[in-house]
Amino acid sequence: MSSLRNHRVVIASLFLPNTAVFGEVATSTPDHVTSLPDFKSAPPTTRPSLLSKKSRPLASIVEDLKSRAASPAATPRSESVNPFGEFPGLNTPNKGVAESFLGSVAAAVNGKAVDGAKKAHQTTHGPNTQTRVQRRMSRSTAHRTSSRSLSSTRQDTFSHSAAWHVEPNPHCNGGLKNAVASVKTRLRKKLWVGTLGANTDSFKESLKRNMEWRLREEQDSLPVWIPDAEFASCYDEFCHQVLWPCLHYAVPDAPKTKSFYESASYKQYVAANQRFADAIVAAYQDGDIIWVNDYHLMLLPQMLRAKLPNAPIGFFLHVAFPSSEIFRCLSVRSQLLDGVLGADLIGFQTANHARHFRQTVSRILSAEALPKGIQLEDRFVDVGVFPMGIDVQSMNEKRRDPEVAEWVKALKQRYAGMKLIVGRDKLDEIQGVRHKILAFEQFLTRHPEYQGKVVLIQVALQTTEENELQGSVSEVVSHINSKFSTLTYQPLVFLHTQDLTFNQYLALLTVADAFIVTSLREGMALRTHEFVECQEGRHRPLILSEFTGSYSYSGFRSCISINPWDRRGTAAAMYQALTMGEDEAKSRWEDLHNHVITQSAQAFITSFLVRCLRANIEHMQNDTKAVAELDVSRILPRYKHSQTRLLLVDFEGTIWLRDPAALALRGEFEIPQEAIASLSKLAEDPRNEVWLLSGLQVKGALEKIAAIAPKIGIVAENGCFIKTRSDRHGEAGWVNMVANFNLTWKGACLEILNYFSERTPGSFIEEREASIVWRYWTGSEDDKSADRQWARRQAAEAQNHVFDSLGERYGLRIIPGQNSFLVLPNNISRSTAVGAILNPAGPAHSHAHAPGGPAWISADAMDLEDATHVDFVLAISKDEKLMRRLNDLDNAETVSTGNRGTDAEWNLKPEEVLPVLNRFAETK
Numbered sequence: 001m002s003s004l005r006n007h008r009v010v011i012a013s014l015f016l017p018n019t020a021v022f023g024e025v026a027t028s029t030p031d032h033v034t035s036l037p038d039f040k041s042a043p044p045t046t047r048p049s050l051l052s053k054k055s056r057p058l059a060s061i062v063e064d065l066k067s068r069a070a071s072p073a074a075t076p077r078s079e080s081v082n083p084f085g086e087f088p089g090l091n092t093p094n095k096g097v098a099e100s101f102l103g104s105v106a107a108a109v110n111g112k113a114v115d116g117a118k119k120a121h122q123t124t125h126g127p128n129t130q131t132r133v134q135r136r137m138s139r140s141t142a143h144r145t146s147s148r149s150l151s152s153t154r155q156d157t158f159s160h161s162a163a164w165h166v167e168p169n170p171h172c173n174g175g176l177k178n179a180v181a182s183v184k185t186r187l188r189k190k191l192w193v194g195t196l197g198a199n200t201d202s203f204k205e206s207l208k209r210n211m212e213w214r215l216r217e218e219q220d221s222l223p224v225w226i227p228d229a230e231f232a233s234c235y236d237e238f239c240h241q242v243l244w245p246c247l248h249y250a251v252p253d254a255p256k257t258k259s260f261y262e263s264a265s266y267k268q269y270v271a272a273n274q275r276f277a278d279a280i281v282a283a284y285q286d287g288d289i290i291w292v293n294d295y296h297l298m299l300l301p302q303m304l305r306a307k308l309p310n311a312p313i314g315f316f317l318h319v320a321f322p323s324s325e326i327f328r329c330l331s332v333r334s335q336l337l338d339g340v341l342g343a344d345l346i347g348f349q350t351a352n353h354a355r356h357f358r359q360t361v362s363r364i365l366s367a368e369a370l371p372k373g374i375q376l377e378d379r380f381v382d383v384g385v386f387p388m389g390i391d392v393q394s395m396n397e398k399r400r401d402p403e404v405a406e407w408v409k410a411l412k413q414r415y416a417g418m419k420l421i422v423g424r425d426k427l428d429e430i431q432g433v434r435h436k437i438l439a440f441e442q443f444l445t446r447h448p449e450y451q452g453k454v455v456l457i458q459v460a461l462q463t464t465e466e467n468e469l470q471g472s473v474s475e476v477v478s479h480i481n482s483k484f485s486t487l488t489y490q491p492l493v494f495l496h497t498q499d500l501t502f503n504q505y506l507a508l509l510t511v512a513d514a515f516i517v518t519s520l521r522e523g524m525a526l527r528t529h530e531f532v533e534c535q536e537g538r539h540r541p542l543i544l545s546e547f548t549g550s551y552s553y554s555g556f557r558s559c560i561s562i563n564p565w566d567r568r569g570t571a572a573a574m575y576q577a578l579t580m581g582e583d584e585a586k587s588r589w590e591d592l593h594n595h596v597i598t599q600s601a602q603a604f605i606t607s608f609l610v611r612c613l614r615a616n617i618e619h620m621q622n623d624t625k626a627v628a629e630l631d632v633s634r635i636l637p638r639y640k641h642s643q644t645r646l647l648l649v650d651f652e653g654t655i656w657l658r659d660p661a662a663l664a665l666r667g668e669f670e671i672p673q674e675a676i677a678s679l680s681k682l683a684e685d686p687r688n689e690v691w692l693l694s695g696l697q698v699k700g701a702l703e704k705i706a707a708i709a710p711k712i713g714i715v716a717e718n719g720c721f722i723k724t725r726s727d728r729h730g731e732a733g734w735v736n737m738v739a740n741f742n743l744t745w746k747g748a749c750l751e752i753l754n755y756f757s758e759r760t761p762g763s764f765i766e767e768r769e770a771s772i773v774w775r776y777w778t779g780s781e782d783d784k785s786a787d788r789q790w791a792r793r794q795a796a797e798a799q800n801h802v803f804d805s806l807g808e809r810y811g812l813r814i815i816p817g818q819n820s821f822l823v824l825p826n827n828i829s830r831s832t833a834v835g836a837i838l839n840p841a842g843p844a845h846s847h848a849h850a851p852g853g854p855a856w857i858s859a860d861a862m863d864l865e866d867a868t869h870v871d872f873v874l875a876i877s878k879d880e881k882l883m884r885r886l887n888d889l890d891n892a893e894t895v896s897t898g899n900r901g902t903d904a905e906w907n908l909k910p911e912e913v914l915p916v917l918n919r920f921a922e923t924k
């Protein structure tokens with residue numbers, strides 16, 4: 001982390017952590033209020049107990065019902081006695097919130113006045129029985145109407161003389177804000193770049209300058225000004241209705257309502273991203289690390305890279321990333337992928353999301369996806385997994401607030417004898433609240449003994465109106481409350497986050513008998529981590545969807561897992577949670593807790609930023625390193641004076657420049673006699689060990705070469721087979737490096753590829769011993785015809801099929817080429833073969849490996865420390881992985897014959913290879 005101290009971190013996030021609010025009211029600095037957004041902020045400087053000694057009687061059931069007198073459902077005046085007696089009063093600045101909160105929870109136990117025909121689901125006072133479950137306001141629309149927002153109407157204009165103050169921005173990603181705060185002593189210099197989350201068209205320029213100045217001075221924040229209509233289209237439409245569902249595995253079909261055009265909203269998304277880019281470029285200083293957050297800003301890394309070619313840029317996706325089968329349906333899929341690939345490092349919450357991303361890039365952009373990232377034409381982009389966590393220490397401090405204890409007491413009193421299941425989600429389709437409620441209905445139906453005794457308290461996070469409508473929560477809430485409510489009981493309570501303070505929420509988590517998340521997909525689900533910490537004294541269980549990021553971590557497997565689509569299973573999980581014995585609950589909680597404290601916010605932020613910096617340094621070294629044309633005269637002296645030399649030379653594309661497809665298809669092969677003769681001459685020298693590296697199979701070309709050049713070692717099929725050099729007794733043989741591998745995948749793979757071959761004219765399969773190549777195009781590489789496009793699409797589909805059905809099961813990897821792709825076992829490569837060659841106990845040095853002998857593969861095969869007996873290594877190859885590995889050796893000269901960016905020390909055109917080999921061969 002020490003290296004981070006010297007850098008300023010520019011944090012780009014759609015919303016700033018703090019925003020500006022008009023009015024003179026002096027509020028506390030953001031540090032004094034809860035840093036978790038969306039909850040009603042605690043009041044200013046003084047924070048007297050909400051439940052002060054001057055208690056006011058608790059609203060009785062009669063009062064509770066009276067307060068809904070405006071409702072058409074008449075309330076019986078002579079209600080039964082409130083079973084909960086006295087409740088402390090609310091004589092505090094947060095009175096409104098407290099009333100709302102208690103009103104809501106009270107309603108659950110006090111029973112509802114119901115319209116004979118149709119019971120309502122209202123849980124708090126208000127004239128309209130629909131309001132509690134209806135959405136409040138989306139982030140963009142909220143600010144067009146909210147009195148707390150910066151601009152109240154479009155007609156108002158605000159100049160620099162308008163009074164304003166700072167408050168926490170309820171729209172900012174709470175997890176991110178907390179994570180940054182958790183390392184504030186170590187992350188000394190930072191600059192947040194984002195929007196205020198308010199309509200700002202009516203601001204005069206003078207006001208904007210005034211805000212910019214103060215926010216920069218006081219909050220380390222730089223506001224980005226986005227016109228209101230542009231913001232709404234970008235955020236409410238493109239982000240929430242196109243990207244959000246798709247990234248959470250829903251096939252894009254927006255706009256369902258035809259209320260907007262995807263292409264138009266994408267334009268606004270581009271424009272909004274460009275405004276961020278302009279603001280950051282203007283503020284950028286040498287040494288800054290730029291950290292771009294989340295799906296709202298997927299184009300920003302590339303826009304920044306265009307202007308700041310050397311800047312360290314990290315992109316972290318907080319939400320999920322779907323399989324390529326889903327992502328490829330997006331009309332702007334390539335633009336979005338190109339956008340994020342401007343970063344040095346792309347981070348994901350889970351290994352699955354990262355894998356999906358790599359596969360998607362490989363299939364849509366035809367770039368090479370390696371385990372550590374993406375090899376583009378001109379540079380490498382790191383891809384990593386950085387699970388988000390919570391700041392446990394800060395959370396525990398908040399939990400220790402006496403006010404939380406008072407609320408716990410109050411809630412216990414209010415819900416005495418009842419069980420509480422708590423949840424907090426957006427009301428859209430993705431977070432599965434509808435599924436949750438229907439499962440709760442099933443639970444109450446299957447376990448009637450719990451009717452009247454269990455309440456589901458659902459805290460609702462606001463999202464876009466359209467998304468909430470699609471979530472269809474409202475109708476099921478009405479349905480379940482009308483089905484099970486009695487005079488003294490309502491099964492389902494809805495609260496909006498604005499209805500309760502964070503302390504109240506913490507109290508709710510503390511008294512909960514279970515917490516439930518039914519997301520159909522989710523990036524992480526940090527609210528479950530908060531619940532676990534709040535349960536320190538009680539250890540009640542977590543019911544968690546298998547489709548959340550949190551569940552993908554083994555520590556969280558001690559939850560009660562559910563498939564949210566399985567209503568019966570979810571209902572059973574509710575029963576299991578409420579009836580679980582203390583010992584089992586404690587043991588499960590301990591696992592969950594251990595995970596929460598290990599996967600902390602601090603660990604997340606430190607590892608992401610350090611890796612981003614390191615990746616940038618590596619990339620810059622590679623990019624700025626002018627790779628010189630090989631100057632043989634600089635190398636020859638070392639060669640001359642060395643005693644043990646290893647010479648590695650690629651076959652295809654380096655000394656053999658013919659089309660491998662023609663060889664596979666028609667068996668057309670002519671030995672490149674001059675090159676083989678030159679290598680053989682080199683191999684005559686007892687100080688030299690000469691190896692030919694090839695992806696071709698043994699049969700055919702390589703067999704023929706082996707016959708005429710017995711002193712050359714050969715690596716076939718990218719490392720699946722190795723032919724040792726013949727020794728002085730003339731012994732040599734092919735060693736099968738994959739003899740112990742399960743190759744049964746080949747049958748299934750061929751079946752898939754046959755299917756695609758039938759549909760792709762001119763394509764064919766090249767089956768090798770332990771690998772398979774599908775050559776989907778045999779025409780010109782520059783062909784832009786529809787036929788080639790079709791073939792490329794088929795190739796993408798075929799890769800998907802092979803990887804999804806066989807990849808993980810058999811440990812396979814797919815290497816895309818220009819017009820073909822190769823499927824082979826994961827742990828086989830030219831560089832593992834070279835590791836095996838260097839190993840003194842390996843196939844190149846031991847006679848135990850006679851032809852047809854046992855397989856040789858060693859766990860140490862990758863270990864280049866074995867290279868101590870070699871004092872000169874020359875590698876002429878296109879294999880970048882091999883180049884990188886050999887660069888770790890002091891005595892290696894790496895020479896690339898590829899035509900794109902390389903990590904090798906030298907470049908060499910393939911046509912120049914033979915003259916170079918000859919010069920070595922002539923040197924004594």
Ligand SMILES: O=P(O)(O)OC[C@H]1O[C@H](O[C@H]2O[C@H](CO)[C@@H](O)[C@H](O)[C@H]2O)[C@H](O)[C@@H](O)[C@@H]1O
Nearest residue numbers: 173174175176318319388461522523524525526
């Ligand atoms: O609704 P948006 O403004 O588009 O924001 C998206 C959501 O961001 C946050 O959740 C995401 O990040 C969390 C922390 O990394 C992660 O736990 C969660 O799974 C992600 O979805 C935020 O907490 C949500 O309220 C926003 O909806």
